[in-house]
Amino acid sequence: MLIWDGFGLQSTHSGIGRYGLELAEGLESLSLSPKILPSVTSLDPAFKRWEAPLPAFSLGRIKPLSLWKSGRQARAVIGNDPGSHIFHGLSNYNLPDLPKTF
Numbered sequence: 001m002l003i004w005d006g007f008g009l010q011s012t013h014s015g016i017g018r019y020g021l022e023l024a025e026g027l028e029s030l031s032l033s034p035k036i037l038p039s040v041t042s043l044d045p046a047f048k049r050w051e052a053p054l055p056a057f058s059l060g061r062i063k064p065l066s067l068w069k070s071g072r073q074a075r076a077v078i079g080n081d082p083g084s085h086i087f088h089g090l091s092n093y094n095l096p097d098l099p100k101t102f
Contacts, residue, residue: 001081002027002034003074005089006051009036012044021046034088037073039066052077 008016024034024047036047038056054073078085 001078001083001085002032003052003077003085003087004034004036005070006036006039006043006047007089008040009043009047010040012046017044024050035077037070037077039070039073 004020008014009020011017012021021044024036027033028050034050035052036043036050037052038054041056043051052073054076057069057073074085074087
């Protein structure tokens with residue numbers, strides 16, 4: 001399972017937004033669609049089909065808290081999925097490696 005944080009995906013008119021959209025569409029064509037954490041108040045509508053069904057939160061200036069929240073949401077998306085998981089931040093904002101007890 002591929003999980004992204006949504007930071008930078010508020011618009012497809014930014015470099016990160018354009019890159020993210022093209023990458024997501026390419027991955028979807030390979031049946032590898034990402035699950036996007038709603039880590040911004042509003043994702044661009046183009047990303048909605050990949051948005052994880054979780055409440056939105058804003059990655060604020062308190063980075064440890066933001067990473068903690070991203071990690072908790074990633075864990076919620078994974079649930080009991082036994083497969084491999086990749087956590088990726090498109091805009092140089094990577095999610096932490098999560099131990100099973102997180």
